Structures are given as C-alpha cells and as structure tokens.
Amino acid sequence: MIFRQLFDAASSTYTYLLACADTREAMIIDTVFEQYDRDAALVRELDLEVRYVLDTHVHADHVTGAWLWREQTGAQSGIADAANVDEIDIRIANGDVFAFGNESITARATPGHTSGCLTYVTRDLSMAFTGDTLLIRGAGRTDFQGGSAHRMWQSIREQIFTLPDHCLLYPGHDYDGRTVSTVAEEKAYNPRIGGEAKEEDFVGYMNNLALPHPRLIDIAVPANLKGGKPDQPLVNESWGPIIQTFAGVPEIRPDWVARHRDELHLLDVRSEGEYSGELGHICGAQLIPLDELRDRLSEVPQEKPVIAICQSGRRSAMATQILRQGGIDHCANLAGGMIQWQRLSLPRTALD
Structure with missing residues (x-):
C-alpha cells in the first residue's frame, strides 16, 4: 500500500493519504482546507485517483478540505452520522468498510472527544488512524462538542486497545513532532490511560485539564458542520491554468x-x-x-x-x-x- 503522512504546521494536524499500489485508487483522512493545493499536487504526481475523503470528527482547530476535494475531484466525502454534518456524501456508521482498489479500511465508532468520532483501521489491522480520540501519550479533550471522558475510556479500551499490540497508531495531531506509536506503547506508557490506570483515574485526569478553547473554534466548527464549504465562492487564478x-x-x-x-x-x-x-x-x-x-x-x-x-x-x-x-x-x-x-x-x- 502507498502511504503518506502529511502535516499542517498551523494546526499541527496530520493528514493521511492511502492508496492501492495496483489500481492507484486512493483515500485521504483528515484533510486541511488550506493544504488542498499541496495534497492535490502529491496525488497528481503519484498518479492516484482519490475515491474517498474522510474525517475522523468535526474538527475545532482547522477547516476540513472535504468539500473542496468533492468539488475539484469528485471524491466522496464522509464523516460519522452522529456528527450531524451537512454537505457530506456518506454518513458513516460503526463497521462501515471503504475499499480503494485492493485495500480497505473499516470505521470504528470511538466517541469521547466529540460525540461523532471515528477511528479508521486497515484490513490487516496493522494501522489505525485515531483522530483525536487517542493521541501519542495523550488523548483528545472531552469538554465540548458532546465530549465525555467516560465514553472515551470505553472507546479506547474497547475499540483501540483491542487491536494487535503491533498495530501502528497514527493520531490526528501532535504538538511535539511525534508521528506514530503502537498499541503496545500506549497501553504501557500513555500517562492518561496506560499502565494500571482505572476509569476513575482517566476521568479525573481528563476533567481537570482546564485547557483554553481552540483559537479557531468559532470559525472551524461552523465551517466543518457544512463539510468545509466556504461561505463565499473561491477565487482562483484567472490568467492561466496554474x-x-x-x-x-x-x-x-x-x-x-x-x-x-x-x-x-x-x-x-x-x-x-x-x-x-x-x-x-x-x-x-x-x-x-x-x-x-x-x-x-x-x-x-x-x-x-x-x-x-x-x-x-x-x-x-x-x-x-x-x-x-x-x-x-x-x-x-x-x-x-x-x-x-x-x-x-x-x-x-x-x-x-
């Protein structure tokens, strides 16, 4: 499988490109609106055709590029049905499978950070894209958008920590430059939910983070509830096909x-x-x-x-x-x- 991990420095967001090496069909997880040109160039240079553009949840720190990919390439966009997003093609339920060529991923419902969070797992259980549910040595906040520390505990324990220990975990963000972990590592070393932590330990930790709201929440959430569709028409270079x-x-x-x-x-x-x-x-x-x-x-x-x-x-x-x-x-x-x-x-x- 072709795999690329891309990064948006402004929001510390990871975008993931997965493609079938045989058919060149591809899918993208957690796009960033402002990075469309960069990501589309990579897709073009690798001679890929994007079939799906999926989000792990309604982001509060950046605007998704899902609508833009739909408009520019005809790819189908998708997010959890529980996220209640407009301007979307596929409302994803737990267990839904998305095939791209000879590869596929399965969506697992992992609410907790928001009420509509998903983790995407490859068919061989070797890779999982956890969004903000499970981060590297951390976990996404649970204090807005229908978040719940109790639900996140269940999601991580039942849907992510039940994956094979060698399964690679790719988060939606990392603010310290870390790119990948494994189930075994997070089970052992995650300071919030790893080791011998009990549910009450995790809930107590999460409920006392006292974090400020994301800087772009008032812009990102309304935009993402429309699938990333902008309020105004896009302005493109008019003088030539750049x-x-x-x-x-x-x-x-x-x-x-x-x-x-x-x-x-x-x-x-x-x-x-x-x-x-x-x-x-x-x-x-x-x-x-x-x-x-x-x-x-x-x-x-x-x-x-x-x-x-x-x-x-x-x-x-x-x-x-x-x-x-x-x-x-x-x-x-x-x-x-x-x-x-x-x-x-x-x-x-x-x-x-």
Whole structure:
C-alpha cells in the first residue's frame, strides 16, 4: 500500500493519504482546507485517483478540505452520522468498510472527544488512524462538542486497545513532532490511560485539564458542520491554468504558453551562452540570469503574467520564488523548461 503522512504546521494536524499500489485508487483522512493545493499536487504526481475523503470528527482547530476535494475531484466525502454534518456524501456508521482498489479500511465508532468520532483501521489491522480520540501519550479533550471522558475510556479500551499490540497508531495531531506509536506503547506508557490506570483515574485526569478553547473554534466548527464549504465562492487564478506542485511551485504547461505568448511576459533565467545555445530561446523572451534576478527585479515588466524559463524547469522554479518575494504574484514556472519546449516542437526563435 502507498502511504503518506502529511502535516499542517498551523494546526499541527496530520493528514493521511492511502492508496492501492495496483489500481492507484486512493483515500485521504483528515484533510486541511488550506493544504488542498499541496495534497492535490502529491496525488497528481503519484498518479492516484482519490475515491474517498474522510474525517475522523468535526474538527475545532482547522477547516476540513472535504468539500473542496468533492468539488475539484469528485471524491466522496464522509464523516460519522452522529456528527450531524451537512454537505457530506456518506454518513458513516460503526463497521462501515471503504475499499480503494485492493485495500480497505473499516470505521470504528470511538466517541469521547466529540460525540461523532471515528477511528479508521486497515484490513490487516496493522494501522489505525485515531483522530483525536487517542493521541501519542495523550488523548483528545472531552469538554465540548458532546465530549465525555467516560465514553472515551470505553472507546479506547474497547475499540483501540483491542487491536494487535503491533498495530501502528497514527493520531490526528501532535504538538511535539511525534508521528506514530503502537498499541503496545500506549497501553504501557500513555500517562492518561496506560499502565494500571482505572476509569476513575482517566476521568479525573481528563476533567481537570482546564485547557483554553481552540483559537479557531468559532470559525472551524461552523465551517466543518457544512463539510468545509466556504461561505463565499473561491477565487482562483484567472490568467492561466496554474498547477501547484507538491514542492509548492506554480507551474504551467508549455503548450498553453505557446498558444498565449502575446498575453504573457517570458523571462529566461539561463546564462547568455545557454540563451543563444543548442536549445535556443523563445522569441521575445527577456534574458536575466538567475544569479542576477534579485538585483534586477525592477527590469521585469508586471503588466502581464510572467513565465520563468530555464533549461529543465529547476532554476526557473527558484525564479518564481524570487518573483513572488519581489511582489510579482502573477507568475509561473514553464513546466519542463526548454527541454520540454523543444521536445514538443514548439516555436522558439525566428529561425524556427
């Protein structure tokens, strides 16, 4: 199985991408709205098709990307039926199975942090995605959204600690950089519910956390009760079909650039020798070598979107960062550079 653990630094949220290596069907657990471009780029680069976008619960610290994935890719979104969420495709019950290619996960109801929490377990019981029910050496708070320390005790003991000791546990968050634990570890070392802790010990601990409410709760919870659907229509780049790579680089296809050359400013960041060398250059492209670009930004016209160009698309990727740092937001990297431009037999200099 293909597996990736992704991180949102603003909310310390983990997003999980799982996919079948044979069919390339995939699913995502606990997406973050602001990370859609990053995650979609990874899906595209791995040649995957996302079938399901599932949440472990109604989050209070970030807005889910479930609605956005539905709109952009046609993936089906899902969350616990008990969460009472609108704008959702699947209302999940305990025991529901979700297949993606030759792989599958099963939903286990694990209320306690909220009344609608789920833990997702792979078919071979080797991995479990616990959301905020069980964290690494901790457990999610139980003081709002229908939370209950007693119910969480039962959920962890009956649904998570009954998994094999070697089962890897992946939490919804971690604020100290920890990425994974196991059932055996949490049974032994979790300070809230591990070791010889009894229910009254756990409940007493949880009921006295006295934590402040999450900073974004007033924004996140209402949005997540609508499946992450924003109140206002999204604003997209209007000047061209930008593709954001997993590395965060805005790219654009060379054939589109060739068809819209008069509407764009082409900026070649190679050396002068390369500009007039074997690969040639695109007619009318401005030459500013990458090493000089920061000092010569004022020479780059801003009336049109800027397309950065180099040999392979690597140096020009850095050029887009320099352009954006300099306040030129409407810019993109020519995907594949002049190598791809030549491969596609697109017009270069007047000699073509």
